[in-house]
Amino acid sequence: xxxxxxxxxxxxxxxxxxxxxxxxxxxxxxxxxxxxxxxxxxxxxxxxxxxxxxxxxxxxxxxxxxxxxxxxxxxxxxxxxxxxxxxxxxxxxxxxxxxxxxxxxxxxxxxxxxxxxxxxxxxxxxxxxxxxxxxxxxxxxxxxxxxxx
Amino acid sequence: xxxxxxxxxxxxxxxxxxxxxxxxxxxxxxxxxxxxxxxxxxxxxxxxxxxxxxxxxxxxxxxxxxxxxxxxxxxxxxxxxxxxxxxxxxxxxxxxxxxxxxxxxxxxxxxxxxx
Amino acid sequence: xxxxxxxxxxxxxxxxxxxxxxxxxxxxxxxxxxxxxxxxxxxxxxxxxxxxxxxxxxxxxxxxxxxxxxxxxxxxxxxxxxxxxxxxxxxxxxxxxxxxxxxxxxxxxxxxxxxxxxxxxxxxxxxxxxxxxxxxxxxxxxxxxxxxxxxxxxxxxxxxxxxxxxxxxxxxxxxxxxxxxxxxxxxxxxxxxxxxxxxxxxxxxxxxxxxxxxxxxxxxxxxxxxxxxxxxxxxxxxxxxxxxxxxxxxxxxxxxxxxxxxxxxxxxxxxxxxxxxxxxxxxxxxxxxxxxxxxxxxxxxxxxxxxxxxxxxxxxxxxxxxxxxxxxxxxxxxxxxxxxxxxxxxxxxxxxxxxxxxxxxxxxxxxxxxxxxxxxxxxxxxxxxxxxxxxxxxxxxxxxxxxxxxxxxxxxxxxxxxxxxxxxxxxxxxxxxxxxxxxxxxxxxxxxxxxxxxxxxxxxxxxxxxxxxxxxxxxxxxxxxxxxxxxxxxxxxxxxxxxxxxxxxxxx
Numbered sequence: 001x002x003x004x005x006x007x008x009x010x011x012x013x014x015x016x017x018x019x020x021x022x023x024x025x026x027x028x029x030x031x032x033x034x035x036x037x038x039x040x041x042x043x044x045x046x047x048x049x050x051x052x053x054x055x056x057x058x059x060x061x062x063x064x065x066x067x068x069x070x071x072x073x074x075x076x077x078x079x080x081x082x083x084x085x086x087x088x089x090x091x092x093x094x095x096x097x098x099x100x101x102x103x104x105x106x107x108x109x110x111x112x113x114x115x116x117x118x119x120x121x122x123x124x125x126x127x128x129x130x131x132x133x134x135x136x137x138x139x140x141x142x143x144x145x146x147x148x149x
Numbered sequence: 150x151x152x153x154x155x156x157x158x159x160x161x162x163x164x165x166x167x168x169x170x171x172x173x174x175x176x177x178x179x180x181x182x183x184x185x186x187x188x189x190x191x192x193x194x195x196x197x198x199x200x201x202x203x204x205x206x207x208x209x210x211x212x213x214x215x216x217x218x219x220x221x222x223x224x225x226x227x228x229x230x231x232x233x234x235x236x237x238x239x240x241x242x243x244x245x246x247x248x249x250x251x252x253x254x255x256x257x258x259x260x261x262x263x264x
Numbered sequence: 265x266x267x268x269x270x271x272x273x274x275x276x277x278x279x280x281x282x283x284x285x286x287x288x289x290x291x292x293x294x295x296x297x298x299x300x301x302x303x304x305x306x307x308x309x310x311x312x313x314x315x316x317x318x319x320x321x322x323x324x325x326x327x328x329x330x331x332x333x334x335x336x337x338x339x340x341x342x343x344x345x346x347x348x349x350x351x352x353x354x355x356x357x358x359x360x361x362x363x364x365x366x367x368x369x370x371x372x373x374x375x376x377x378x379x380x381x382x383x384x385x386x387x388x389x390x391x392x393x394x395x396x397x398x399x400x401x402x403x404x405x406x407x408x409x410x411x412x413x414x415x416x417x418x419x420x421x422x423x424x425x426x427x428x429x430x431x432x433x434x435x436x437x438x439x440x441x442x443x444x445x446x447x448x449x450x451x452x453x454x455x456x457x458x459x460x461x462x463x464x465x466x467x468x469x470x471x472x473x474x475x476x477x478x479x480x481x482x483x484x485x486x487x488x489x490x491x492x493x494x495x496x497x498x499x500x501x502x503x504x505x506x507x508x509x510x511x512x513x514x515x516x517x518x519x520x521x522x523x524x525x526x527x528x529x530x531x532x533x534x535x536x537x538x539x540x541x542x543x544x545x546x547x548x549x550x551x552x553x554x555x556x557x558x559x560x561x562x563x564x565x566x567x568x569x570x571x572x573x574x575x576x577x578x579x580x581x582x583x584x585x586x587x588x589x590x591x592x593x594x595x596x597x598x599x600x601x602x603x604x605x606x607x608x609x610x611x612x613x614x615x616x617x618x619x620x621x622x623x624x625x626x627x628x629x630x631x632x633x634x635x636x637x638x639x640x641x642x643x644x645x646x647x648x649x650x651x652x653x654x655x656x657x658x659x660x661x662x663x664x665x666x667x668x669x670x671x672x673x674x675x676x677x678x679x680x681x682x683x684x685x686x687x688x689x690x691x692x693x694x695x696x697x698x699x700x701x702x703x704x705x706x707x708x709x710x711x712x713x714x715x716x717x718x719x720x721x722x723x724x725x726x727x728x729x730x731x732x733x734x735x736x737x738x739x740x741x742x743x744x745x746x747x748x749x750x751x752x753x754x755x756x757x758x759x760x761x762x763x764x765x766x767x768x769x770x771x772x
Contacts, residue, residue: 030206035231066289072282076275087271088328137238144245162451175436182443189447189454196458222457225405229450232412236443239416243423243436250429259433 001051009051016044027123028116034123038130045135054142064136071129078118078125093117154195161188173256175244179237186233190226197222266312267332270325270347273309273357274397277302281389288382296372299385303368310361310396317354318753322768324348336771342464348402348769350761351753355608356399356526358750359615363519364392370623370728371512374630384424384510391417391516398523402769404453405463411449411492414520415442421513422505434504441491441501448488452481465535466769469762474539482540485531493524495586496556499579506575511626515619518578522611525585529758532593537762543594550590554687556583561694564701570628570635573705574621577661577698581614587691588676591683596759599679604758606675609751613668613739620657620732624650627725628709631718637708641715650721651710653729658706660736662699668736671743
């Protein structure tokens with residue numbers, strides 16, 4: 001791609017990464033969450049593939065595919081945490097520890113990041129799964145469509 | 150006007166089915182199915198709309214009571230979008246495999262499986 | 265732990281599917297052991313759920329609640345996702361467990377390492393989790409999600425042989441049909457949610473009044489599920505998929521198709537059981553069933569590809585089940601019960617006989633390198649066990665007396681005859697024609713002069729086929745015992761269990 005596209009991609013990519021991370025991180029407070037943030041980050045992969053060609057990102061598939069497994073496993077294991085009561089039970093909410101702070105009162109407030117128990121962790125698990133899965137789909141389809149495969 | 154989103158979603162579904170019937174290119178078939186999916190997603194998300202409702206986020210809610218839109222259809226739509234993404238990706242992957250073997254995407258020419 | 269059995273039967277194969285790939289990076293033996301452990305645990309959980317459901321009634325498990333039975337929050341509204349397993353769901357879980365275990369025993373020596381064995385095992389676990397989820401869930405949207413999980417995993421398995429062009433074509437076609445069917449189901453779910461603001465099957469069942477929108481939702485649900493099941497106007501994908509999928513996946517695909525029949529039963533008898541389950545719908549399903557039987561058997565006559573021939577046989581068996589469901593709906597008491605007993609018993613018989621035939625076809629493809637009937641012949645000289653298993657499966661498929669297919673088909677004929685003698689005669693005729701087709705296929709492939717060299721299947725594959733052969737013979741010799749123990753609770757759950765299902769989920 002032309003030098004304009006490549007330069008703009010260099011500028012946009014970090015911003016999009018940061019925005020994706022924000023959307024995942026605040027999934028339990030604002031619209032968004034693991035899938036949406038992951039899709040934003042995966043769009044960075046698509047941007048890089050378009051701007052710089054897919055060949056130089058080929059070795060990333062070895063990182064993305066295991067990461068996808070890790071994300072999916074983390075989600076199921078987080079759901080298993082609640083099995084003392086029931087599967088998917090939110091055991092961390094309100095416990096005072098990680099993501100266990102009390103929820104603020106209703107009404108306009110910025111929300112507390114340290115709430116909602118296992119939900120933020122699940123958002124991160126889904127986020128990693130979607131980043132890796134969607135990124136790998138984009139990358140592999142681009143690689144697969146080439147003549148030499 | 151309240152039924153407009155439903156009408157539009159059904160038009161989208163009809164366009165998708167029309168694509169499936171009239172087109173023979175595998176990529177276009179995948180696009181047709183995606184259009185139907187979008188129509189269904191629009192249908193689902195518009196089910197939860199309440200006239201004048203605000204986004205269902207409790208920490209952003211104004212002090213005075215106001216109607217909120219239903220959050221459940223939004224969750225359903227999101228799940229349906231994720232599933233649609235997976236099916237579309239899989240169909241495109243198969244289209245690529247078929248193209249690599251047969252050198253064409255024309256559904257009429259690749260039919261090896263008949264009868 | 266047994267309290268959590270329903271969710272463990274779904275979550276453990278899901279976890280196994282994802283962890284299997286990670287384990288496969290470490291060591292292949294470890295991966296095989298891990299896969300065996302997951303498969304054994306999953307089937308044990310399915311059996312545990314079945315025992316509980318058969319002895320104690322409907323098993324309810326609420327996700328995310330303080331206790332598994334707390335399905336309804338204050339105010340009497342089921343806000344959480346529930347799993348509700350009655351006799352029918354438990355019976356389908358048993359079929360899925362049988363198919364999954366056999367597929368796993370078979371595939372360790374069937375799949376080759378260099379062809380992506382880890383991915384095949386992983387997808388098989390995913391498909392298994394999806395089927396168990398479909399039959400256990402008590403939530404309509406959750407059902408759609410599991411339906412799509414099975415669609416995606418099944419199509420990935422159908423297109424497993426990416427180095428050939430035909431599997432990809434079959435997988436594309438199947439994916440298109442599955443997705444369209446799934447979207448019809450999703451529109452119906454949306455309509456029901458828009459009307460009643462709920463997704464819980466029990467709550468919806470209580471609320472449904474039979475309005476025009478309800479009729480529309482019923483039609484869309486039936487249409488989508490019949491597409492997924494492969495009934496006649498939408499059967500084109502089934503022979504392609506069964507013919508091209510790897511053999512171990514095919515038996516799970518058959519279980520998947522039966523899960524769609526389960527869903528039809530659940531929709532017609534539980535969800536719309538109060539308001540809309542009219543004999544007219546029964547006649548519609550029955551006529552689609554008989555059309556499926558006839559079309560599939562007539563198409564089987566002209567096949568030259570052994571896999572596709574058996575695949576059309578599988579589609580025809582599905583027609584018998586639909587016929588039984590239809591007749592059961594036409595006459596809910598009396599001979600309808602006989603029809604449903606036959607239809608539900610036929611599901612497990614069909615999984616055994618069709619599954620056995622597909623496994624033999626897979627062994628033939630592996631041994632002889634081809635499943636094209638004109639180029640085969642005399643395989644029985646070297647593949648003795650396979651020949652015996654094929655003959656057993658073929659006779660069971662056609663419903664010859666001492667085998668299990670006869671027991672269930674006889675019940676279907678008997679009850680159909682009382683509903684409509686013409687339908688029964690057509691069904692019987694199709695069965696005879698099917699017998700001729702499969703015997704001719706047996707003769708063409710296994711008898712006669714030796715056409716090509718072939719090496720017998722490894723022991724693991726023979727064990728898997730042996731299990732199914734054992735099921736065929738035992739179910740054929742003692743049909744009364746099994747009907748009383750496992751089929752009858754399922755039939756009762758369909759016919760009279762709606763009140764108990766509603767009470768178990770909604771309380772009171």
